[in-house]
Structure formats: structure tokens, C-alpha cells
Amino acid sequence: MELRTADIARRTGYSVQQVRNLERDGVLPPVPRTPSGYRVYGDAHVWSVRAYRALAAGTGPVAAKRILREAREQGPTRLFVLLNRAHARLDRERRDVEYARDAARAIADEPVGDIRPADAMSISELARALGVRASTLRHWDAAGLVVPHRAGRSARRYTPGDVRIARLVHQLRLAGYGIESLRELIPWLRDAGGWDGIARALAERDAGIDTRCAALFEAAAALHMLLRTQ
Secondary structure, eight states, X not given: OOBOHHHHHHHHTXXXXXXXXXXXXXXXXXXXXXXXXXXXXXXXXXXXXXXXXXXXXXXXXHHHHHHHHHHHHHOHHHHXXXXXXXXXXXXXXXXXXXXXXHHHHHHHHOOOOOOOGGGOEEHHHHHHHHTOOHHHHHHHHHTTSXXXXXXXXXXXXXXXXXXXXXXXXXXXXXXXXXXXXHHHHHHHHHSTTHHHHHHHHHHHHHHHHHHHHHHHHHHHHHHHHHHHHO
């Protein structure tokens, strides 16, 4: 079957320029041309574009291009390896979210009782307790996530409430949350409905992982058809 660039675009939901960009980036198999210079596409190109589109949704555009290029250059075994790794990363993310959910709920539900000055921790003490660098805590302070108490220009002192927030930030960072997302999430903990907000955010992350998993399944179907055309 001989197809034009516009045919590929129509069948894949991409624009003509996007198809040409994928050809330029080495994502598509080599595209033969007629003696007059017109591109001639086939089924392999259709399935390549469909596979890329689904992979981009599941792994990101950069990884999707790498998977298709390496699969074409190194064969099906390399493709299977890269797909297995993509699924493994999503599985790890899901486990991290579950771990963060359990830890965050426990931390959020902990009562902070009588707070005494002696209960406060220095930045070095808290860094050791969390297993992070002191510079990480300074970064969280600058970002407004974990802001310790100070008296004038004195050193940072973290109250039990500050420590609880720091533990929560640490667990959510391990689960993959970025600083900007945490700026919106952490204030929920400081309010009465703290856990509800955190639970909603974690549920949204779960849903995002589901969407990417579904995209990888769609990509696998397209890749299966691509392999059959080769």
C-alpha cells in the first residue's frame, strides 16, 4: 500500500509536519521516494507513528523516540527489554505512591501534643533523622515547604510540628512529587482537613499511572502490528 504524508497524518491523528518531524528524528523506518521525490509510506510507517504516539503518552516523547530508534536498529529483543523497563518504572512509581500514602496517613494522624522548646531539633539533627543533606532542608525552607522557627538571626529550630511536615515532604518526594506540586499539597496538612487533601493528590497520581499504563498497552498493540509488517 502506497500512502502520502497526508494519509499517514489522517490515519494517526498527527499533522503532516509532525509526521515529517518523526521521520527527521529517525523514529520512522526509512521512507522511500518516487523518482520525482515524493515520499511513499506504507503500513509500517502508520504503525510506527501510532506506536510513538502511545509510547509518548506512557513514557514521554524523548523515551518514546529512543525506544523506536533502538528497536529498529537492534531488533525485537531490544524492544521487549525497553518495554519491560517502562512497565517496571510504572510499577515502582505505584509502589512509591502506596508507601507514601501509608506513611503520609500515619504522619498526618499523629497528634502533636505539648510542645516544649527542648523538643525542637536543629537542622543537622533533622537531616540525620530523615537521611537527607542539610542543604536539602535549606532548599525546602527556601521553597516554603518546611519553614523552621527562628529567633532573629539564630539557627533554624524545627518544632515537632515542623518535623512532621518535613517527614511528610520527604516521603512525598520519594514518591516522585516535585517542589511545585508540594507547594500546593503541603498547606492541606496545616489545616484541619490535611489528610483529605493529601489523599486526593495521591489518588490523582494513581490515576495518572493508570493512564500511562493504558498507553503502554496501546503502544504494545501498535508495536505488535509493526513487527508483523517487517
